[in-house]
Amino acid sequence: MDEEVGTPCPKRPRLDLSRAKTQEEELDDLIESGLLDEPSEPPEEVARQTFATHFSAKGFRVEEEELPKLLTEVLEKGPSWGETRYWRCAALFVGCIARSTRSCRIAFVAHPKGLSILGLVLKEAVARLESPGSHQEASMLALACLTCLKSLPLGRASLWEHRHAIGKPFDQLHKWCSKDRSAIAAELRAPTLELCQRWKRQPKPAAQEQPHKALRGKVLQLITSGLQGRGASPSPASPAPLAPGSPAQLPQNLVAAEVESALWSRYGANKTTEYRHHARMLRANLALPGNGELRARVLAGDLKAEELVSMDSNALAPDEIQRQRREVQLQAMKEVVVEELLPVRPEEGEGSSFDPSADLNTAPLVWRSPTKEAKAAKVEKEKHVVEEGEEEGATGLPMVPPPTPFRLSVATPALEPGTSDIPEMLATPGPDEEDDDLMTVLRFLASGP
Numbered sequence: 001m002d003e004e005v006g007t008p009c010p011k012r013p014r015l016d017l018s019r020a021k022t023q024e025e026e027l028d029d030l031i032e033s034g035l036l037d038e039p040s041e042p043p044e045e046v047a048r049q050t051f052a053t054h055f056s057a058k059g060f061r062v063e064e065e066e067l068p069k070l071l072t073e074v075l076e077k078g079p080s081w082g083e084t085r086y087w088r089c090a091a092l093f094v095g096c097i098a099r100s101t102r103s104c105r106i107a108f109v110a111h112p113k114g115l116s117i118l119g120l121v122l123k124e125a126v127a128r129l130e131s132p133g134s135h136q137e138a139s140m141l142a143l144a145c146l147t148c149l150k151s152l153p154l155g156r157a158s159l160w161e162h163r164h165a166i167g168k169p170f171d172q173l174h175k176w177c178s179k180d181r182s183a184i185a186a187e188l189r190a191p192t193l194e195l196c197q198r199w200k201r202q203p204k205p206a207a208q209e210q211p212h213k214a215l216r217g218k219v220l221q222l223i224t225s226g227l228q229g230r231g232a233s234p235s236p237a238s239p240a241p242l243a244p245g246s247p248a249q250l251p252q253n254l255v256a257a258e259v260e261s262a263l264w265s266r267y268g269a270n271k272t273t274e275y276r277h278h279a280r281m282l283r284a285n286l287a288l289p290g291n292g293e294l295r296a297r298v299l300a301g302d303l304k305a306e307e308l309v310s311m312d313s314n315a316l317a318p319d320e321i322q323r324q325r326r327e328v329q330l331q332a333m334k335e336v337v338v339e340e341l342l343p344v345r346p347e348e349g350e351g352s353s354f355d356p357s358a359d360l361n362t363a364p365l366v367w368r369s370p371t372k373e374a375k376a377a378k379v380e381k382e383k384h385v386v387e388e389g390e391e392e393g394a395t396g397l398p399m400v401p402p403p404t405p406f407r408l409s410v411a412t413p414a415l416e417p418g419t420s421d422i423p424e425m426l427a428t429p430g431p432d433e434e435d436d437d438l439m440t441v442l443r444f445l446a447s448g449p
Contacts, residue, residue, distance in 0.1 A: 044081040045448065051089050052446040060096045060442045064104040064248065071113055084449040087141060090121050092445040095144035095438060098151040105152055106301055107248035119165030121145050126172045129184075139184045142173060143441045146191040147434075153250065153301050157257035160205040170195075203265040205257060212269060216260060219279040223263075224256040226286030227295055249299035259298075262305040281313055290318035 021029075041049070051073065055062075062070065074093050078086040094117065097108050108114040122145040128138030149166070159167055174196060177189040206216035259282070267275040286295055294316065297303040314322065 044085060047077065048081050048085040048089060048448070052092060055092060055096050055442075056446055060099055060439065060446075062093070062096050062100045062104055062108075064101065064107050067104060067107050067111065071111060071117065075113060075117060082449070084137075087121065087124055088445045088449065090117060091125075091141045091144040092442060094118050094121055094148045095442050095445065098144075098147045098438065099435070102153075102301065103248050106250055109152055109154065109254070110248055110251055115162050116165055118145060118148060119162070119169060122166065122173070123169040126169050126176065129173070129176055129180075135182070135184045139188060140441050140444050142188055143191070143437075144445065146188070146195065147438050147441075149195060150191065154254075155258050155261065155305075156199040156202040157205040157261040158254045159199070160207060161254060161257065203261050206260055206264075209264075212272075215272065215276075216264060219263070219276065220256055220260045222279050222283040223259050223286075224252060226283035227252045227256055227259075227298065229287055229289075229292070229295065249296070250301060252299065255299055255305070258305040259308055263309045266309050278309065282309070282316070285313060285316035288318055290320055291316075294318070 054070075070093060074086075074090050078089050081089065097105060100108075121141055125138050125141035125145060129135050129142065149170075170192075173188070174192050177185045177192050206213065206220050209216055260279075263275060263279060263282075267278065285291060286298075294303070298305075298308060314325070317325070
């Protein structure tokens with residue numbers, strides 16, 4: 001039968017003659033699609049890992065040249081990494097300061113924001129310890145701060161200047177450790193008490209000494225002007241600016257507070273006259289134009305406050321003045337010392353300079369110098385010893401082993417045959433336990449939350 005005109009024919013399904021994909025091809029497709037890729041880290045975690053890796057690659061130490069950059073990064077970029085990441089990175093930075101060089105630690109104290117970040121981490125650690133819950137994270141933050149405080153060149157007088165940023169949270173930590181009976185409190189109690197005992201042995205700062213507050217305040221101003229190179233003259237000399245690459249220096253107000261505190265500890269309230277006199281002497285010598293090196297040593301921490309206040313005016317004078325004084329003293333000694341000459345007697349025998357034919361009543365006396373004769377005899381004796389040593393081959397006597405240390409009455413034991421008298425080399429000592437504990441804390445802080 002004929003088909004109707006205009007009616008479309010139905011399409012037959014086309015057979016898929018393509019072959020099935022193998023397992024390897026399916027795996028390649030999945031890899032290309034990205035379904036098998038590991039989930040990418042958030043940018044906050046990547047930034048934290050980069051920050052922590054920088055310290056671990058350098059042995060958990062901070063280079064002095066990188067200190068301002070790292071400090072700015074943790075303060076400005078750290079809060080955007082999340083709360084836990086930020087506080088771990090800030091505590092990691094503070095803990096690494098404790099393992100850095102002394103110059104880097106001084107630069108950390110001298111930086112306007114150095115002690116501020118230390119106070120912020122310590123305050124956060126105390127807040128977490130006082131709140132209920134797990135205190136493991138808070139103890140790590142606190143241990144990093146305590147280790148950093150122990151390593152910094154800060155005394156009781158210096159901390160008084162930072163009493164709000166560091167002193168207040170430290171007192172709160174001390175109170176919490178004394179009343180809490182947990183294992184974490186016992187772990188934090190030892191370094192806290194150690195710092196307390198060290199600071200309590202030092203005298204109170206000038207601002208805390210109420211009976212002599214005015215007197216000590218004036219002396220503090222004198223020492224500060226001396227460290228600045230300003231004396232009592234109308235046109236004082238100023239210290240030269242630091243050259244590039246010179247070691248870091250502590251703030252002048254902190255150093256002046258430590259020097260005044262050490263001076264008050266040396267003389268005290270019973271010797272106010274000597275206290276004022278020594279303070280004026282310190283200011284006068286520190287402000288001398290040629291004493292820039294002395295001021296730099298004090299501000300760099302090379303000369304401690306206790307050593308500075310124990311020096312007299314001769315030791316504080318510039319090197320050129322000390323050299324001139326030594327020359328004057330030597331010249332004065334040469335003029336004062338007069339050698340006593342002795343006359344030559346006829347009974348001195350053969351070899352003397354006495355002339356037997358001289359008339360003792362009319363001939364002048366012949367004088368001799370005992371000092372010159374003694375020196376000549378000493379030189380001749382040394383020359384004779386050297387000549388004998390050269391003839392014998394210059395062989396010395398065998399050295400006797402020293403006695404047992406601190407027990408001089410104990411006889412030295414005889415050496416066994418075949419043994420040497422050279423002491424055995426001691427093994428290289430292991431790392432300090434305190435450094436091991438700090439490294440444990442730093443590795444925890446460098447890990448992810």
